[in-house]
Amino acid sequence: MSVTAPLGFRAAGVPAGLKSGGARDVALVVNDGPSRAAAGVFTRNRFKAAPVLWSQQVLAGGRVVAVVLNSGGANACTGPAGFQDTHATAETTAELLGDSAGEIAVCSTGLIGERLPMDALLPGVASAHAQLARDGGLAAADAIRTTDTVTKISFRRGEGYMVGGMAKGAGMLAPAMATMISVITTDADLTSEELDRVLRKAVSVTFDRLDTDGCMSTNDTVLLLASGASGVTPHPAEFEKKVTEVCADLARQLLVDAEGATKAIAIEVVGAAHEDDAVDVGRAVARSNLLKCALHGEDPNWGRVLSAVGTTDAVFEPDRVNVAINGIWICRGGATGDDRAKVDLRPRDVTITIDLSAGPHSATVHTTDLTADYVHENSAYST
Amino acid sequence: MSVTAPLGFRAAGVPAGLKSGGARDVALVVNDGPSRAAAGVFTRNRFKAAPVLWSQQVLAGGRVVAVVLNSGGANACTGPAGFQDTHATAETTAELLGDSAGEIAVCSTGLIGERLPMDALLPGVASAHAQLARDGGLAAADAIRTTDTVTKISFRRGEGYMVGGMAKGAGMLAPAMATMISVITTDADLTSEELDRVLRKAVSVTFDRLDTDGCMSTNDTVLLLASGASGVTPHPAEFEKKVTEVCADLARQLLVDAEGATKAIAIEVVGAAHEDDAVDVGRAVARSNLLKCALHGEDPNWGRVLSAVGTTDAVFEPDRVNVAINGIWICRGGATGDDRAKVDLRPRDVTITIDLSAGPHSATVHTTDLTADYVHENSAYST
Numbered sequence: 015m016s017v018t019a020p021l022g023f024r025a026a027g028v029p030a031g032l033k034s035g036g037a038r039d040v041a042l043v044v045n046d047g048p049s050r051a052a053a054g055v056f057t058r059n060r061f062k063a064a065p066v067l068w069s070q071q072v073l074a075g076g077r078v079v080a081v082v083l084n085s086g087g088a089n090a091c092t093g094p095a096g097f098q099d100t101h102a103t104a105e106t107t108a109e110l111l112g113d114s115a116g117e118i119a120v121c122s123t124g125l126i127g128e129r130l131p132m133d134a135l136l137p138g139v140a141s142a143h144a145q146l147a148r149d150g151g152l153a154a155a156d157a158i159r160t161t162d163t164v165t166k167i168s169f170r171r172g173e174g175y176m177v178g179g180m181a182k183g184a185g186m187l188a189p190a191m192a193t194m195i196s197v198i199t200t201d202a203d204l205t206s207e208e209l210d211r212v213l214r215k216a217v218s219v220t221f222d223r224l225d226t227d228g229c230m231s232t233n234d235t236v237l238l239l240a241s242g243a244s245g246v247t248p249h250p251a252e253f254e255k256k257v258t259e260v261c262a263d264l265a266r267q268l269l270v271d272a273e274g275a276t277k278a279i280a281i282e283v284v285g286a287a288h289e290d291d292a293v294d295v296g297r298a299v300a301r302s303n304l305l306k307c308a309l310h311g312e313d314p315n316w317g318r319v320l321s322a323v324g325t326t327d328a329v330f331e332p333d334r335v336n337v338a339i340n341g342i343w344i345c346r347g348g349a350t351g352d353d354r355a356k357v358d359l360r361p362r363d364v365t366i367t368i369d370l371s372a373g374p375h376s377a378t379v380h381t382t383d384l385t386a387d388y389v390h391e392n393s394a395y396s397t
Numbered sequence: 398m399s400v401t402a403p404l405g406f407r408a409a410g411v412p413a414g415l416k417s418g419g420a421r422d423v424a425l426v427v428n429d430g431p432s433r434a435a436a437g438v439f440t441r442n443r444f445k446a447a448p449v450l451w452s453q454q455v456l457a458g459g460r461v462v463a464v465v466l467n468s469g470g471a472n473a474c475t476g477p478a479g480f481q482d483t484h485a486t487a488e489t490t491a492e493l494l495g496d497s498a499g500e501i502a503v504c505s506t507g508l509i510g511e512r513l514p515m516d517a518l519l520p521g522v523a524s525a526h527a528q529l530a531r532d533g534g535l536a537a538a539d540a541i542r543t544t545d546t547v548t549k550i551s552f553r554r555g556e557g558y559m560v561g562g563m564a565k566g567a568g569m570l571a572p573a574m575a576t577m578i579s580v581i582t583t584d585a586d587l588t589s590e591e592l593d594r595v596l597r598k599a600v601s602v603t604f605d606r607l608d609t610d611g612c613m614s615t616n617d618t619v620l621l622l623a624s625g626a627s628g629v630t631p632h633p634a635e636f637e638k639k640v641t642e643v644c645a646d647l648a649r650q651l652l653v654d655a656e657g658a659t660k661a662i663a664i665e666v667v668g669a670a671h672e673d674d675a676v677d678v679g680r681a682v683a684r685s686n687l688l689k690c691a692l693h694g695e696d697p698n699w700g701r702v703l704s705a706v707g708t709t710d711a712v713f714e715p716d717r718v719n720v721a722i723n724g725i726w727i728c729r730g731g732a733t734g735d736d737r738a739k740v741d742l743r744p745r746d747v748t749i750t751i752d753l754s755a756g757p758h759s760a761t762v763h764t765t766d767l768t769a770d771y772v773h774e775n776s777a778y779s780t
Contacts, residue, residue, distance in 0.1 A: 061707035061715050061731065091703050093716070093732030126700025127733055232704050303686070303767075304775050311776030317509025320474050321615050324444035332444050333476070348444065349476035350510055384686075386769035392687050393694030 016151025016167035019178030020201035022046050022241025025150035027157030030138020032086025032124075032131060038157035040138035041083040043197055044111065044146055049242030052078035053210035054119070055217045057234035063090030064100040065120040066233060072104075072119050076206030078239055079117040081197055082107045082139055083158050085182070087124040087131070090232040099130050106136050110143040121195045121235050123160055123182060155180035158195055161391065163271055168263040170256045174246040175202040177256045181264040194221065196236045196264055202253060203242035212254045213238040220261035223293070223379045224269055225300040236261075269380050274387030277309055279364045280378055287373035291328035295368060296379030298322045306384035312359035316345040319366060334371040340364060399534025399550035402561030403584035405429050405624025408533035410540030413521020415469025415507075415514060421540035423521035424466040426580055427494065427529055432625030435461035436593035437502070438600045440617035446473030447483040448503040449616060455487075455502050459589030461622055462500040464580055465490045465522055466541050468565070470507040470514070473615040482513050489519050493526040504578045504618050506543055506565060538563035541578055544774065546654055551646040553639045557629040558585035560639045564647040577604065579619045579647055585636060586625035595637045596621040603644035606676070606762045607652055608683040619644075652763050657770030660692055662747045663761055670756035674711035678751060679762030681705045689767035695742035699728040702749060717754040723747060 018025050025043045032039040045052075054073035056066050072078060082103055089096050104118040111118075122130065145153075155165040162182050169178040183194030198213075217236055238257065248256075269278050281299050286292035299305060302322040308315035316337045323335060337345035342357045344350070401408050408426045415422040428435075437456035439449050455461060465486055472479050487501040494501075505513065528536075538548040545565050552561040566577030581596075600619055621640065631639075652661050664682050669675035682688065685705040691698035699720045706718060720728035725740045727733070 059704055059707040060709075060713075061703045088700075091700055091728065091732050093730065096732070126698075126704065127728070129733075232700075232707065303771075307772050307775035310772065313776070315509075317471075317474055317615075320444045321442060321509065324442040324615065326443075330443075345474065345510070347476065349474050349479070350512075384772055386772045388686075389690050389693065389767055389769045389772060392690035393696070 015169040015178055016155045016180045017043050017178050017197050017199045018148055018151035019169040020176040020199045020241060022201050022243030023199050024146040024148055025154040026142040026145040026147060027150065027153030028138055028141045028145060030141065031134040032084055038153060039084055039086045040135065040142050041154035041157035042080060042139065042142040042146060043154055044080045045078065045239050045241050047241055049203055049240055050077045050079050050117065051204060051206040051209055051240045052076060053206055053213045053238045055213055055236045057231055059232050061091060061232045063088050063122060063233040064092060064096040065089055065122045066235060067097060068100045068104065069119040069121065069235060072116060075116065077117050078119050078237065079113045080107055080111055081119040081121060081237060083121040083195065084135060085123050085158050085160050087122060087128055088126045088233050089122040089130050090126040092127065092129055096129060099132055102132060103135060103139060106139050110140060119237055123158065123195050123233055126232060151178065151180065158182040161273055166264055166267040168260045170259050172202065172248050172252060172256045175200060175244040175248055177260050179260045179264055181268060183268045194234055194268060198238045198257065198260055201241050201244035203245060203247045204240050204253065208250065209238050209240055212257050215254060216258040216261045220258060220265045223377065224265050225297055225379055225381050269382060272382040273391045274385040275382030276362065276385055277364050277383040278362055279309060279366065279381045279383065281381065282365060282367045282376065282378045283370065284367065284376040285369040285371045285373060286375040287329035289375045289377055292375050292377035293379065294326045295323055295328050295370065296377055298326045299366065299368065300379045300381035303384055306381065309359065309364055310383035310385050314339045314344055314354050314357040314359060319368065320345065320348065323368060328370060329372045330370040336369040336371065338367040399538045399563045400426050400561050400580050400582045401531055401534035402552040403559040403582045403624060405584050405626030406582050407529040407531055408537040409525040409528040409530060410533065410536030411521055411524045411528060413524065414517040415467055421536060422467055422469045423518065423525050424537035424540035425463060425490065425522065425525035425529060426537055427463045428461065428622050428624050430624055432586055432623055433460045433462050433500065434587060434589040434592055434623045435459060436589055436596045436621045438596055438619045440614055442615050444474060444615045446471050446505060446616040447475060447479040448472055448505045449618060450480060451483045451487065452502040452504065452618060455499060458499065460500050461502050461620065462496045463490055463494055464502040464504060464620060466504040466578065467518060468506050468541050468543050470505060470511055471509045471616050472505040472513050473509040475510065475512055479512060482515055485515065486518060486522060489522050493523060502620055506541065506578055506616055509615060534561065534563065541565040544656055549647055549650040551643045553642050555585065555631050555635060555639045558583060558627040558631055560643050562643045562647055564651060566651045577617055577651060581621045581640065581643055584624045584627040586628060586630045587623050587636065591633065592621050592623055595640050598637060599641040599644045603641060603648045606760065607648050608680055608762055608764050652765060655765040656774045657768040658765030659745065659768055660747050660766040661745055662692060662749065662764045662766065664764065665748060665750045665759065665761045666753065667750065667759040668752040668754045668756060669758040670712035672758045672760055675758050675760035676762065677709045678706055678711050678753065679760055681709045682749065682751065683762045683764035686767055689764065692742065692747055693766035693768050697722045697727055697737050697740035697742060702751065703728065703731065706751060711753060712755045713753040719752040719754065721750040
């Protein structure tokens with residue numbers, strides 16, 4: 015279903031030769047309207063890839079007619095020439111659609127620091143345009159994969175409208191947003207201001223709380239496009255809920271497919287004085303290589319949880335912190351609690367609950383274990 | 398040579414049964430004076446092990462007669478009972494020496510969250526006391542090893558005085574100070590205030606700039622003890638230089654012995670607007686799992702350097718940042734520079750130079766690569 019689940023969207027995914035082996039590597043998503051309202055959230059990394067710099071300008075206008083995406087090259091750290099490549103990609107797409115380049119968003123993903131092969135990419139864009147179809151969402155989702163082992167798509171049905179989405183990302187998953195690109199579409203009718211509010215809210219509690227390896231990408235982009243083709247203007251809260259569900263579903267798919275991971279770890283922080291404290295603690299724990307190794311070895315090493323918690327500025331008293339792993343409170347009051355032998359770490363899903371005993375707030379951050387496969391995959395990536 | 402290189406110190410290291418296999422696990426270092434001036438620097442982790450809480454109180458008095466150390470258990474997150482165990486260890490040592498427990502520092506290292514076997518530890522302290530000797534420094538250094546594959550010792554000769562030291566630490570190496578314990582001794586004659594100033598300065602540019610896995614320990618302790626037995630009061634700057642050299646030498650030994658590491662990576666940040674910026678950038682790069690994997694695979698992936706630099710708040714313009722790996726400027730002006738094929742990553746030592754082009758300040762942070770062996774070692778540590 016993907017991005018073409020809602021009315022008013024066509025998509026395509028084609029092989030253009032950017033990746034070796036003939037896999038799809040160029041995608042196009044077109045909003046046929048009547049509305050072209052759109053919003054975007056981008057990486058907070060200060061080295062922003064050329065397509066991020068371009069698309070930020072496009073989204074500032076609140077209107078997107080099409081998104082052109084490629085895998086096989088991030089077009090990041092490529093200087094002014096790389097920015098011209100992005101511009102040329104948008105221009106080519108605009109000409110094919112009879113539109114202005116200023117309403118064409120561009121996303122790229124792949125290796126940083128290398129120019130895109132424009133002589134392959136631009137014919138690929140034309141080929142994708144020729145294949146645009148109402149059922150092209152799955153091919154588009156396939157074309158944006160890099161080390162992803164599966165395509166990542168989602169949709170939810172609202173009251174008279176749909177929300178659909180696709181995403182890519184398997185490594186460099188950390189705030190803001192993981193190394194990920196996601197396009198979410200809806201046939202609901204909303205202003206770009208309302209889309210912006212909803213998207214920021216949804217991303218902040220989903221993609222932003224995914225942290226598999228602490229590495230923030232130069233290319234992270236999440237776009238939300240509304241065609242208005244259903245004629246329905248949903249209740250804001252209901253729409254926010256549906257968009258958040260699609261983002262959460264896609265974030266979950268990113269997590270499960272994270273490079274080399276064998277565990278999907280939810281770090282629930284409760285009893286926090288502030289939600290920010292809960293997120294900070296969750297993120298510190300999610301970034302402990304030692305803990306992630308221990309969980310890979312199915313060792314309920316709560317000492318490594320506390321040593322990570324202890325690096326934060328969150329409000330708590332060390333002797334009032336409790337930790338449960340998969341429901342067993344193995345640390346109570348900052349010291350040994352229930353029998354660690356009772357913790358069953360064999361399932362793929364692991365839940366670490368950290369009770370700061372400092373207030374009513376909570377947050378959950380998601381991560382994975384750290385494995386020899388992660389090391390292997392990322393030792394050989396660009397060679 | 399170790400801690401007994403300077404005059405006025407005796408040491409011992411004995412097996413007490415805390416570790417399996419009969420290895421040495423209890424060490425004692427005694428300052429026979431005439432001075433007992435001392436200073437200490439401790440972990441900034443908010444979960445401080447019982448011996449850290451104890452020794453902070455002892456060092457507040459500026460006098461240390463002896464340090465009793467054990468491996469085979471960190472006595473961290475053990476609650477009030479764990480603190481009583483530390484107190485009892487200090488009391489036992491004090492009785493043996495005919496001194497007050499308030500002048501006995503205690504250090505422990507090993508697994509977090511388990512009580513120490515006091516029925517083995519206290520007889521071990523007595524045994525160490527019985528074996529105290531002027532040449533006991535090496536045995537003491539051996540007794541504090543955990544996953545360390547070698548003993549770590551160092552000494553420097555000043556103008557009429559000596560500085561000696563020992564350290565342990567192989568994982569959980571991050572600010573402040575690595576999971577490390579280090580005792581440094583000198584027969585120079587200095588006040589505890591002067592020792593404190595010198596030790597903080599030396600630690601801040603050596604142990605504090607080591608970051609192998611981003612994990613901060615609950616037990617980090619560095620102590621500096623002065624016997625005054627040489628009768629020499631050195632020039633402050635010269636003494637600071639010698640202590641810094643010993644700390645740097647020990648830090649280097651920790652780095653080279655880091656769990657599973659095959660590369661010793663120096664991240665030199667130059668052209669920074671402030672020294673803090675340089676340290677922040679160095680540390681962000683040192684914590685990039687993706688970069689550490691790439692360097693393990695001998696891949697000069699400068700894009701991963703920039704994505705880490707881009708997460709910091711340091712002063713720089715992205716299009717003015719240059720990066721060299723082992724002397725080859727493969728990134729110039731935030732984009733592709735010299736040919737990456739010229740970078741030779743086969744040697745164990747790797748230098749990454751990051752020029753922020755923003756000012757005159759610089760700093761170097763040291764880290765290692767991330768390897769499958771690190772994962773293996775830390776997946777099985779406590780089981």
